[in-house]
Amino acid sequence: MSATTQKNPASAGGDDFSLKAILPPLMAIIVGMIMVILDSTVVNNAIPKLVEYFDTDLKTIQWTVTGYTLALSAVIPLAGWLTDKFGSKQIFMITIALFTIGSVLCGIAQTPEQLILYRIIQGLGGGMVAPIGMAMVFKLAPPERRGSIMGVLGIPMLMAPAFGPVLSGWLVDSVSWHWIFIINLPIGIIALILGYKYLPKSDRHSAPHLDVIGMCLAPIAFSMLAYGVSEGGTSWSSTSTLTGLIVGGVALILFIIVELRQKQPLLELKVFKSSDFTRSIILVWIVQLALFGAMLIVPLYLQGVMHYSALETGWILMPQALCAGIGMPISGRLFDKIGARPLAFAGLTAVSVALFILSGISVDTSLWVIILCICIMGLGMGFSMMPLNTHVLNSAPRRLVSRVTPLTTAAQQVVVSFAVAGLTGYLTSQITSHAASAGANANPLDAVVAGYGDTFFLSACIATAGVALTLILRKPRQLKEEDITGGENPDPAMMVGH
Template sequence: MTSNAATKPLTQEGDTFSLKAILPPLLAIIVGMIMVILDSTVVNNAIPKLVEYFNTDLKTIQWAITGYTLALSAVIPLAGWMTDKFGAKRIFLITIVMFTLGSLLCGLAQSPEQLILFRIIQGLGGGMVAPIGMAMVFKLAPPERRGSIMGVLGIPMLMAPAFGPVISGYLVDYVSWHWIFIINLPIGILAFILGKKYLPKTEPQKSTHLDILGMCLAPIAFAMLAYGVSEGGTDWSSTGAITGLTIGGIALILFIIVELRQKYPLLELKVFKSSDFTRGIILTWIVQMALFGATLMIPLYLQNIKGYTALHTGWIVMPQALCAGLMMPISGRLFDKIGARPLAFCGLSVIAAAMFILSTVNVDTPIWMVIVAVCVMGLGMGSTMMPLNTHVLNSAPRDLVSRVTPLTSAAQQVVVSFAVTGLTAYLTSHINTHMATIGKTGDPQTALVAGFGDTFFLTACIVSVGIVMSLILRKPKMQQIEKISEEVDPAMMMGH
């Protein structure tokens, strides 16, 4: 999206800024973003109920999460091109409708296959809501007040992950799992009405070339690799594992070749030539893998091993998001003074400690021990996420900085899908191994607990690798940071 887009600040230079003037369109964007963020947190807590309801297994139902995140990764890089071509307001409203329709269909799903398909539809709509919404807020607010407006926007974005599992738990326990999706219907309608009435009209701009080949290869590569990893958890020599990994690997190689040769690539892979950028983004991926692995595994452990209800589980995992939100502003101020390396080292160490604690859980583990681990993990997440994201942006080559956010956002969703698929496959495989070891006379709960312990231990080991990597982070040169600050444009939030 070009920097002179039709969306203009609601107050011009010399005018007195009034929050009242920007509140209606800001509210429309906030409602839409809350709906999408909530949906990304409510499903994990409902996984045991979905497995039971559809009479299926974890390996199958996890695709309701994986398919959703892969769909997000497919459309995030297209947000900028779509808004340039058709206008930001129009695309924002269309994506709200698509997400809301997908939510309704998910609530009406009659089989796991239908649920997975409808979650993909949700993801295709939801992937553009946040980047377009953030860019519209950036354009609507005057430059001198953008920080405070972004702060207002950030409050519900932090609260949604905290209350999502609790809302999900209540609906699953006292209403029906269908309502974790159907509840989006009134929210989506409200977001559409507010957006239709209050968002300023934006005219289409001259758009750049669309990388159609890259757009086709990326979903094939990532989906097939995820499928191969999922099948490999049962048997790496199986036809499904070999087929998925082979097709996915070939598609990934072709995608990389195409992107490096494109003048306007879907994802700008040339940024990986910067070693500082590469180290930073790998650490970001490790944090994301730990975060989403934990948000999947902890509810499964609490409900399947400890016997807690979905609502109780929601209350237990809630402190993770609250502690992360508490640490984010603190880590932001510390980052300005000491840089990313000490924060990443300390934060990753704390996350690893939490994972090692969780790797020791069993049937008799006191719940306070789990809550402590959850809180510690949240503090670690809050200490690392913002500093690492900012470090990645600062480390990008100056001529490619406007292409960084689409790449990191899309890659994050791909990493999440691989984390969910890979850890689920690892958990299932190790439970089966322990079941075979104890035999028919053993206690199945023992095998389940051992499988969870192994999976948490694997995650702790991965985070430990990140701790070592954090020691070689380098602070970008001040001239580069200043240049990047001048070049940052809302278009970079949407795929340009």
């Protein structure tokens, strides 16, 4: 460690550790992650206004979302190598700066093509913020306190999406759509100042090998799969959908083959040899399939069937995030004592119950029933997501944490895309099916509501499968002395990388 490298709070023993010691660097990471997560939610509410302002169609403006998502998924796999090469603090600061610059450019865009291009620039910066930030937070605390710290980190990760639609609705209606992007400028500056001052410095390391083939295949695989899934929301049999899925699938297979043969892989896929890791990450994917798909369906129902505005929908959804925020720190503290298995079981059971209730939805269902269900889902999310994510990291060898975090983040990005596009496509097909079987004299709204009920039922079944899988979840076998002495693991002062 260089003489100028700040002391890492995690190097202190568990008895000497305190949240106050890591609060400044933790705040730098949280502010940066909030900015990126907020931006992922605010644009959806502004789509109709952007169509009107640029005098274009929805298909064109939708690329402001699709292009951003593609850029996110393309750069996530590069986070591990870049932090190994240049240090986590340096790359984290660069990505925040790039995202902030992209935000300002979006705010002054004059054409839809410019806005799409600038959103891609945003995505190139924002894609690495989450994996790098989570790996840094993971190494800020000693093993016995990681659950609590990850629980604290989880609060803004869930609160930001809740306030995003509300903030977007207010800015678009009361100020201007430009400000949903320009508002990132002061937030980005604050994150850069905090990061420069408080993030522990990490030395640069010479990377003996750059996985060029993997570096080329990974963006192709993840971006084309994301593109195919995005297009699949309209039609799973269209040429664009099939092209994206086939090209992305072939690239992904080649990428896996290359990575398994590399001595210095871009993503450490050998970690899947750990049965504990594999079981826990599959469970995380199931939770995301059930939760994130349903989180899209609920606002669609509120706006499309119950005719609430986007701003009103944001306020209605807020209790869900508040309940998740309540559950996060509680589950974090309990994780340190009892592990992930009972928490994941309780959380997923709550989600399953809420979704099964929503599957019986009808035109006469009260708004309060929906609010109750989404609150239960929020608590379930709060009790399951962060313990499972922490369990995934604990299941991997500590020396591979910097490589595992980009792997899990990239995979989760693709899974969420499949959840959103898959459930949207299922919803559309079920509505069409119910309308066709009901006949010409039936109330069209009944077919729509029945389609939503079927979609909630599918999500409930997925969540129930997750409940069953929690029963085989085990506490990872770890050598405690490796976390104390370091063994072959990296210096704890290094947030990510060697």
